Amino acid sequence: MIALPITFFLLLGAYLFQPHIAPVYPDKDGRISTIMSDQERQEISLCLANMLWNQLSQYSPFYDFDVVMKNLDDFAKEKKRPLKQDCQQQLLSFLDKISTYQAQLNLKDAEAYLAEVATRKNVVEVVPQKLYYEMLQSGDGSIIFPESPFKIHLIESYLYEGEETVIQDTRLSNEPITLLLSDTVLGFAKGASGMTVGERRRIYIHPDLAYGKYGRHGFQQLMICDVERL
Amino acid sequence: MKNNRQTWNLYRRVALSITLTVFFFPLATFADENIYAKHAENTLNSMPTEDRQDLECLFLYLMADGDFAYTLFGDKPMALSDFYIDLESGFFLTRSTLNSVAIVYKGWLVWQKYKSSFPSISFILADYMTPDYKLTGFVLYHKQKVQALYDKHQPLMKMVFGDVDHIAKFLCTPTLDHLKLGCDKHMYHQALGLLLGYDERNAKKFRDKFELIDALMKGPFALEGLNAKMTKTILLSLQEKKPLYYKQTDFKESKSSDIIQQLNGLCEHLKVINLSLRDATLSPFKIPKYMVFEGDQEVLKTQNAYDKIRDKLNEIYFSDNFLEIILSRLQS
Numbered sequence: 038m039i040a041l042p043i044t045f046f047l048l049l050g051a052y053l054f055q056p057h058i059a060p061v062y063p064d065k066d067g068r069i070s071t072i073m074s075d076q077e078r079q080e081i082s083l084c085l086a087n088m089l090w091n092q093l094s095q096y097s098p099f100y101d102f103d104v105v106m107k108n109l110d111d112f113a114k115e116k117k118r119p120l121k122q123d124c125q126q127q128l129l130s131f132l133d134k135i136s137t138y139q140a141q142l143n144l145k146d147a148e149a150y151l152a153e154v155a156t157r158k159n160v161v162e163v164v165p166q167k168l169y170y171e172m173l174q175s176g177d178g179s180i181i182f183p184e185s186p187f188k189i190h191l192i193e194s195y196l197y198e199g200e201e202t203v204i205q206d207t208r209l210s211n212e213p214i215t216l217l218l219s220d221t222v223l224g225f226a227k228g229a230s231g232m233t234v235g236e237r238r239r240i241y242i243h244p245d246l247a248y249g250k251y252g253r254h255g256f257q258q259l260m261i262c263d264v265e266r267l
Numbered sequence: 268m269k270n271n272r273q274t275w276n277l278y279r280r281v282a283l284s285i286t287l288t289v290f291f292f293p294l295a296t297f298a299d300e301n302i303y304a305k306h307a308e309n310t311l312n313s314m315p316t317e318d319r320q321d322l323e324c325l326f327l328y329l330m331a332d333g334d335f336a337y338t339l340f341g342d343k344p345m346a347l348s349d350f351y352i353d354l355e356s357g358f359f360l361t362r363s364t365l366n367s368v369a370i371v372y373k374g375w376l377v378w379q380k381y382k383s384s385f386p387s388i389s390f391i392l393a394d395y396m397t398p399d400y401k402l403t404g405f406v407l408y409h410k411q412k413v414q415a416l417y418d419k420h421q422p423l424m425k426m427v428f429g430d431v432d433h434i435a436k437f438l439c440t441p442t443l444d445h446l447k448l449g450c451d452k453h454m455y456h457q458a459l460g461l462l463l464g465y466d467e468r469n470a471k472k473f474r475d476k477f478e479l480i481d482a483l484m485k486g487p488f489a490l491e492g493l494n495a496k497m498t499k500t501i502l503l504s505l506q507e508k509k510p511l512y513y514k515q516t517d518f519k520e521s522k523s524s525d526i527i528q529q530l531n532g533l534c535e536h537l538k539v540i541n542l543s544l545r546d547a548t549l550s551p552f553k554i555p556k557y558m559v560f561e562g563d564q565e566v567l568k569t570q571n572a573y574d575k576i577r578d579k580l581n582e583i584y585f586s587d588n589f590l591e592i593i594l595s596r597l598q599s
Contacts (some may be wrong), residue, residue: 038458042343061298078566085371090358095360095361095362095365105287112488120531123580124354124355125353125355125399125400125401129352129354129368129369129372129400132354132365132368132369132372132373133321133369133372133373134367136365136366136369136370137369139362139366140366158330176326188358191548191549193548205548214546214548215546216545216546216548216549217578219577220545220546220547220550220578220581221549221550222549222550222551222578222582222585223581223585225549235472248331249327250320250324250370251327251366251367251370252326253327256363256366262302
């Protein structure tokens with residue numbers, strides 16, 4: 038008989054002393070509602086979720102989503118306090134592994150793509166397994182020499198998660214660029230060498246002959262240059 | 268006769284010392300250099316592949332990102348490379364920037380292991396990491412060129428850095444906490460501009476840039492018809508820096524309107540200039556930029572000097588012996 042009241046009091050105690058469950062910043066006195074509607078707060082929350090997700094995805098697949106959510110929940114309920122400094126150094130030490138993993142994936146994609154390019158008809162092999170080009174349009178004029186500046190239209194793309202992604206297209210801006218071959222990445226210099234005025238080539242460049250492990254738009258990425266000499 | 272013998276003995280002794288100095292000192296120095304070079308070669312050969320790759324990536328990154336290579340292979344006396352590696356600024360980070368952070372941090376860690384194996388004769392390559400691990404940097408300078416600048420620009424250099432040997436340590440304290448007065452900061456920026464290779468006129472512009480940034484940070488409306496409150500804020504912030512700074516630079520006590528005019532002038536004339544006349548679209552390394560007067564003769568001279576070595580830098584960047592070239596140049 039005595040078990041019932043004890044259970045009752047235990048449950049009551051647990052209810053009364055449970056951790057703070059309400060939102061961390063509730064609109065207690067209604068001040069926030071004078072300047073912002075509930076819908077606007079929802080929109081802010083959605084934006085933050087988007088931003089957080091974009092950030093999380095940079096570390097994918099190297100984190101456990103459930104653990105992230107559990108910790109956020111603990112912070113919100115004040116069960117835990119966020120760490121101030123320790124995470125920076127800790128995460129830095131893991132970053133190299135993440136980066137190396139991504140680089141390996143990119144390199145694998147690049148090499149598979151180049152292997153496929155090598156089997157295409159009308160492809161010229163400049164450096165085996167590393168550099169190829171397709172002639173899109175023949176030209177009729179003077180040949181490029183490394184020390185002379187020349188004008189081109191360029192569509193520069195990279196292989197991002199197996200898909201070609203355009204980084205810049207000078208035709209869209211209608212602003213051709215003037216280059217010196219000796220001042221370009223090695224793959225481009227070799228691939229565009231000998232182009233004549235009016236000629237158009239699509240050059241496929243292995244990361245080793247482009248930006249390598251340190252890349253401007255990524256790392257260990259295949260670079261594709263659609264170039265027309267003007 | 269006795270005098271003659273004494274003179275002859277003295278002559279022999281002096282001649283012998285000179286001969287020894289002339290013949291053996293270079294040999295001893297050369298032997299030292301050889302020992303260093305041999306030691307460096309051994310270190311490089313015995314380095315684990317992963318460490319080697321990390322160092323290679325670090326130096327490729329330093330070369331691609333700034334003016335490091337222009338100091339190592341060109342005429343630039345000094346190069347500063349600072350990197351924010353703050354992962355808490357997460358919303359701005361992409362995979363590409365995370366990769367850069369990884370390269371810089373890992374490279375810095377590995378360099379700590381090996382830097383003592385690559386002592387430099389002509390250069391100083393110093394590095395730092397802030398205690399919170401959010402900012403790291405490398406300072407590279409050519410000792411002789413910096414010494415010459417230090418001697419040429421006295422007493423400014425002495426006032427800012429004290430001894431010439433303090434320069435590296437000074438530049439590796441990015442918070443500038445060691446500066447006792449606010450006005451020191453302006454002399455510091457002027458001295459830094461000179462060490463970075465710009466003449467007195469452009470070094471002043473370099474300093475002005477920081478002054479402008481300071482003023483704008485405190486009163487961002489300064490350049491667009493200021494209201495009275497903002498004007499006062501900016502003027503007060505500028506006047507706080509006046510005593511020592513004014514003494515050293517003939518900066519006159521100015522009225523509000525003069526200072527606003529000066530700030531407007533700075534903003535109008537200071538433009539970010541590419542230190543190359545080339546297009547870097549497909550180049551492996553960026554073109555360093557600088558805030559100076561457009562069309563300035565010194566800038567044109569620098570642009571030409573930079574352009575002269577870009578082809579050489581490109582060759583080095585893609586060389587199979589990239590790391591050997593960088594490290595042996597550092598040791599030269």
